[in-house]
Amino acid sequence: MVEKIREHLFSEQLKFQFRMNAKDFTRDRVLTFSTTLLFMMNFLRKSLAIEIFNFVKNIKTQSFSKSAFVQCRKKINPLVFKELSQVLTREFYTDNDESVKLWKGFRLLAVDGSRISLPDTKELRSKYGATKNQTATSVVQARMSVLYDVLNNYVIDGKIAPLTIGEKSMAIEHLAHTKSNDLVIYDRGYPSFDLIYEHLQLKIDCLIRVKVSFSNASKNFVESGKYSCVIDMQPGKNISLKHKNYTKNDSAKVRLIRVDLPDGTTEVLMTTLLCSKTYPTGVFKDLYLKRWGVENYYDELKNKIKVELFSGYSDQCIQQDFNAALFISNIQTLMVAELNEELQEKQKTKYKYKVNSNLSYGFLKDRIVELFLSNKEMDVVFLELKEIFSKNLIPIRPNRNFNRHKDKYRNRVKPKVTKNQRDAL
Incomplete structure (x- = not known):
């Protein structure tokens, strides 16, 4: 499934369909259409200068400036991430009856x-x-x-x-x-x-x-x-x-x-x-x-993926970051769901365990680029990520109930942040 997404990500068809102008991305530049997409997918939550430095270091390519990235992202239709997400979900729901719940x-x-x-x-x-x-x-x-x-x-x-x-x-x-x-x-x-x-x-x-x-x-x-x-x-x-x-x-x-x-x-x-x-x-x-x-998904989107930490100030940037966050959350689901199923079948402990979703997003940063750009076989990178996820599990405690305090935000009482809920990005 990830191989299908990678193939589509680097296709000329995707570039022609989602560039803003027919003249965009026709020259040979450091920031190609696909490379720009990968950079935007890499959870841009810090200073752009730091994000660019780490990105260039990881993919071992020529550096580029903040201005170059800003100019390139203006040439990309935000709907490109919706297209990639639809490719993923179509693959998941097609000829996959055993896995679809x-x-x-x-x-x-x-x-x-x-x-x-x-x-x-x-x-x-x-x-x-x-x-x-x-x-x-x-x-x-x-x-x-x-x-x-x-x-x-x-x-x-x-x-x-x-x-x-x-x-x-x-x-x-x-x-x-x-x-x-x-x-x-x-x-x-x-x-x-x-x-x-x-x-x-x-x-x-x-x-x-x-x-x-x-x-x-x-x-x-x-x-x-x-x-x-x-x-x-x-x-x-x-x-x-x-x-x-x-x-x-x-x-x-x-x-x-x-x-x-x-x-x-x-x-x-x-x-x-x-x-x-x-x-x-x-x-x-x-x-x-x-x-x-x-409701749990909104908690992930706002508090774990931190969708509100946008990497730009225009409406186009907002739409790009929002759609990219939804797409990456689907990538995370694809990887974590398979591992969670394996864990449920193997575990014989008092509690069942599952992947810590908060940490999984932190581990995906930078590695999402490797997943699509690496010369390694896709399955090898996939297995390496699953191995990292499997070392950071949390127990599933059934029948847990928490009193709901409807006015805690209205009264400006800051909720307690427990240790395992620290920022991962």
Whole structure:
């Protein structure tokens, strides 16, 4: 799979498709199209001068200036990293049935959004907008959203957009990257007739948590005491139908599921999986909890990959760094998943162990360049990295629970950083 990516990375086709101008990268320079991509993929979190020094030292090539790199990256379309990521995921899901984890035949996906802090420049402030923080000063931020495979830990699609673009709109855009055997899970910020309608049109199933007060139908369902009920959902009476593909007379058949929590509260889930025999009511609580995988991914993206430490200040740089981070996270998943499977089969200790994901990103720095540039056989480099990962394992402790302090950031109480969570990059 990595060999396929390397082949594509150094292909003329990729260069022709993702250079900004037909005249770009036509001269013989130190920084070729492929070398520039590799440099951007190498977690540029320090001073550019230091990053260039280490990069040149590792690949044993002629040095280049910061200005040369800046000029070269302007010639590259940020979507190139999405293309490389799609090559990886296509390879993974094709003719690889033994390794692909499914839930009742479904590829289990989750969508979630977050905000990402950007450098405060005039260009970025104008494009993405700003929001106030606790001190009432404005911070430049963008909205990001990912479509994530929670069982196999791959990012299928990721986007950043201005704050004026809502999470629901971005979620609908993600559906272009789904297929017929997908089941997409959403939290309670997403339910709408729009989203359900799009899923039904594309024949993609979904599971959405909704507030009890979401509609009269959800209120009546909870009051009825039932645990499962199929209803006809209709567009809201007060929403504008301008530019919509449906009318006020259209409806969507969905199933409501009641979930009673240990603390006595009631949650309502909405799904397009209507058959109670094939999908009993009792499976949905654990199924919805699998959505937590996308929350864990945001922790990796922000705190381990440190996506907010951008290497440039223009919108093009932001898009390049963001897409590169998603691609490298998929490379890490490819390497770690195989090793974790081997560990589960071999271990006979009290606790099962897995690769320390935080350290794995630190070990990938510089070695990601070796993986694609080295004269060694790809399998040899791959095995060397796996050997390093296997020496840094952490135990999997089941049934661990932590009290959630919702106001710890609002009250400006800095969370405790434990020893094994120190920065690896």
